[in-house]
Amino acid sequence: MTVVSRPRVLFAAAIAASTLVLLAVLVLVAGASPGEALAALVGGSVGSGAALGETLTRATSLVLCAAGAVLALRAGVLNIGLDGQFLMGAAAAAAVGPLLDGTPNAARLALLLAAAAAGAVFAAPAVWLSERRGVPPVLSTILLNLVAAAAVTWLVRGPLQDRAADYPQSRPLSTSVRLRPLAPGVRTTAAFPVALLLAAGSGVFLSRTKAGLKLRAAGASPAAARAIGLADAPLRAGALLGSAAFAGLAGGLEVAAVTGRLFDPFGSGVGYLGIAAALLGGTGAGGATAAALFFAALGAGSSALQRDTGVPAAVAMIVPGLLVLGVLLVRRRLSGDEA
């Protein structure tokens, strides 16, 4: 429908422009010049090898969480619980990691599988509540996020606490198990290409496989899927569990590639940001990945922003929320026009 695409582009441009203007105003209020702020944002995210490495490191979890959010959204399930599932994946990696020994690659694989499984297991109650008791996953997964945050708080002060340290943090992974940087001087590890591959794989799954088509049908119209004879409940359950496994894996990679251990608080809401990226990317795997990379660049740039100009990093992180609200506004406007 070419009639629709032009206003969509215009709206998107208008929203991006107004977000930039608002950001410039906030920078002025914080007492810096918008030009310098922009230079700091760009320089801190893609301006150098180290900056780019920082962006890609941040992008790893975000790309996976965004792909997970897309997978669930396409099946008609809003998985708000990515953040909790991310934490559980990280906790599983922190619990299993110090015990692992032997060939590094086998140990890493076991670690990441445990993380993905932990994410999926943590979403299982939401699946059961939804199919058997009619509790919307939106509600149950929000509540499970609270449980996950509390669990991390307890784990790092209880069973997983590092006896050698006074801080509330878990024992570190042995260096043989941790992922190594791809190049000297940057933090980026093989975790980033793995995340990209998995996100691409989820996109191919959705658009090119039989199960993906059935899942999209069940998500777009549960009533029609049922009448056509599709097993809509297992499709929804599978999508939510798969989505949770992506978030769990993201948590595991964060521990294996970046932090090396679990502490509290952990992850700074990457699951929520993943949902925002999925929505900004138009609930497609490609768009969501692009949005995740953009958010990660913004995150890396905002550190430089604070360091170079004194503008609080939080100012830049207003952008994702505003952009997504704008996108939802556009979509509502356009679906209204179409109807």
Place this chain on the structure above:
Amino acid sequence: MAENLARLDSSAPFLELPAARRSRVRRLAESFTLDLGEPDARVAGLPVGTRQRIEIAGALAADPGILILDEPTAVLSPDETASLFASLRRRADSGKAVVLITHRLTEVFETADRLTLLARGRTVKECRVADTTAEEIGSLLLGSAERHEHASQGGLRPPTAADRGRSAVLDASAIVPSGTSAPPTSFSLAEGELLVLLAIDGNGADTLARCVAGMHPFSGRIEVSGRSLPNSGDPRAFRAAGGRFVPADRRAEGLVASLSLAENLALPTPPGRLFLDGAAMARLAGERLRQHGIRAESPSSPAATLSGGNQQKLVLARELDDRLGPPRLMVAVHPTRGLDLSAAAAVRDRIEEARRAGTAVLVASSDPEEARLLGGTLEVVYRGALSGPLSPETPLPALGRRMAGLAS
């Protein structure tokens, strides 16, 4: 019900005691001779026919200068239709404007002063009703639509004793749809038989059909091709037994509106092993669009972009597909409701073709014309009970009386 009516009716008092409202609503219902049910009934629990009558009563009660009715009679009994038209006539005679949007020529020639014939969004003819005939308008309607090579053959015969001797494809015994107080109902169908359950909406014909298709839970026993269907309602079990289903609401249940035509046609068993076989899907879509005369921009446009008639053809193309094995039993609810004459004829032709090929067909309908054109045996459903088999040649007034519960 009374609260809804008061909301629709702009002449209703702003504040009103419940008792006063109840009696005012009863008087309104009587003055329009519409059966609105109990004033205290919850609208959510009322059948769609009653809801429609409440809307009509609400529009009439406000006594507006211009009244626009869009297919108001789809769910009314013949008697209710007559009394509605009498009141529309009185309004027009007293100098008020009434606009009636309808597919039914008889309604136009019974009531209207002027007519505007629309086809595909364009005005085909505009004239005084007295200056034309139903035959002329009918042929204009058919002529402006797509030409149809296979016009309905007519002369369909009710099943004979020989047909009854064949093995039963559908055997429903003592079924009661869950959530209703209908009496237990039994019916059966052999290969190549067609049964139309005819009823004013809200009398349970569609619910019975949905029970058979596994879309509504029931008590009793339903066997399709000798396999017993679960009482909880399971469309997959119905389909595994060779069942096919054409629901009343194409956009909500018949199709996934946001998916492409090719994707819709490929469901529920897309070609390919793990990955979709794109070439096979395109081939399938091309064949089906041609075979069924579906007018579409391209096989990759979303199903939502099709007109209602083409959407219904798409549903039939998917359901009659023999990739999944031969269709043994087809259940269709209001298969031609809301379609233009040409699309309706095409849909009836498809059903007739399937029946000739040996598919047993169960249709739920609220339109006596549709039922008679489909042929086969008729059963009028009134408050969930079957009338017993009737011939499709049964005169319309007799059918109307049975549908309204005036004759048994």
